[in-house]
Amino acid sequence: MSYIKDFEKTYEPEKQKNAVLGGVLYLVGTPIGNLSDISERALKVLSEVDFVAAEDTRNSGRLLTHFGIKKPMVSYFEHNKRERGEMIVARIEAGESCALVTDAGMPAISDPGEDIVRICAERGVPVSVVPGPCAAVSALAMSGLFTGKFVFEGFLSTATNERREALAALKGERRTVILYEAPHKLRGTLADLYKVFGDRRIALCRELTKLNEEVLRMRLSEAIAYYEENQPRGEYVLVMEGASEEEEKAAAFWSDMNEFEHVGYYMEKGLSKNDAIKAAARDRGVGKSEIYNVVMKK
Ligand code: SAM
Numbered sequence: 001m002s003y004i005k006d007f008e009k010t011y012e013p014e015k016q017k018n019a020v021l022g023g024v025l026y027l028v029g030t031p032i033g034n035l036s037d038i039s040e041r042a043l044k045v046l047s048e049v050d051f052v053a054a055e056d057t058r059n060s061g062r063l064l065t066h067f068g069i070k071k072p073m074v075s076y077f078e079h080n081k082r083e084r085g086e087m088i089v090a091r092i093e094a095g096e097s098c099a100l101v102t103d104a105g106m107p108a109i110s111d112p113g114e115d116i117v118r119i120c121a122e123r124g125v126p127v128s129v130v131p132g133p134c135a136a137v138s139a140l141a142m143s144g145l146f147t148g149k150f151v152f153e154g155f156l157s158t159a160t161n162e163r164r165e166a167l168a169a170l171k172g173e174r175r176t177v178i179l180y181e182a183p184h185k186l187r188g189t190l191a192d193l194y195k196v197f198g199d200r201r202i203a204l205c206r207e208l209t210k211l212n213e214e215v216l217r218m219r220l221s222e223a224i225a226y227y228e229e230n231q232p233r234g235e236y237v238l239v240m241e242g243a244s245e246e247e248e249k250a251a252a253f254w255s256d257m258n259e260f261e262h263v264g265y266y267m268e269k270g271l272s273k274n275d276a277i278k279a280a281a282r283d284r285g286v287g288k289s290e291i292y293n294v295v296m297k298k
Helices: 002-010 040-048 057-066 081-093 113-123 135-143 160-170 183-197 220-229 245-251 259-268 273-284 288-297
Strands: 025-028 051-054 073-075 098-101 127-130 150-155 176-181 201-206 214-219 236-240
Touching: 025 040, 025 081, 025 113, 040 098, 040 127, 051 057, 051 081, 057 073, 073 081, 081 098, 081 113, 113 127, 135 176, 135 201, 135 214, 135 236, 150 160, 160 183, 176 183, 183 201, 183 220, 183 236, 201 220, 214 220, 259 273, 259 288, 273 288
Parallel strands: 025 098, 025 127, 051 073, 051 098, 150 176
Antiparallel strands: 176 236, 201 214, 201 236
């Protein structure tokens, strides 16, 4: 009963943020594969804005045509985002409304959208969100892994050093890790993950919301073996379980130090003995007195 009351209160049309206003950038989420996932509000905003900025005007043009929408479009993608972003924001500042759509999913998540939002934020230009599907969150929900806390890494760098550093920084990460990956890089990435993290559980979420949607939940070694036999196809989100408590400890910079060395490390960095004991205790997740007793016995 109370749900119905709240529903009516929440859904009074005049109390909703439905008007499409000039001088606003609308971030419009679009489907990640299934056209039926477009929202009513996304269609309204796309129909009513002055122009649409799209990562790929041909792809988004097809999307708009499918829904019977005709709109002037400008392209906004990785390699023109600097000057094009300025141009789009100048038009919004002059009073036009703009919908930003990227190739699929939520703009600004692992695509050039984040840049234009930053420009708007710096200049006090209003940005409004029209939420839609996001591959990362959809995959996390499907993964069967712990969803309470997670980190999103996007695409791993292909530059060897940056990639190595990014993976090393994740070694002790307790939260579930989400990665985007292209099919032709999947085998290499699975091999790198196995090398750094060992035989963790992973969910390989492929072609979400499309006809060939598939989630493979397995260990990294099994995924490597599977893709020796099978060709990776389609778009992937990889969701990997986080480190266990033991793995987290083993990955810590102090894992090879005893308590005495650990406190000494902080003292060399300029902390007083008392503060160094506190810092070492914090790192190890133990009480200050535990470290104090060990250090004082030496
Ligand atoms: N902004 C988009 C989002 O967050 O939904 C992601 C854009 S990013 C350039 C594209 C990557 O998202 C793909 O390489 C893939 O890793 C992932 N992706 C997009 N659509 C997907 C789908 N239907 N199934 C699985 N992964 C998908």
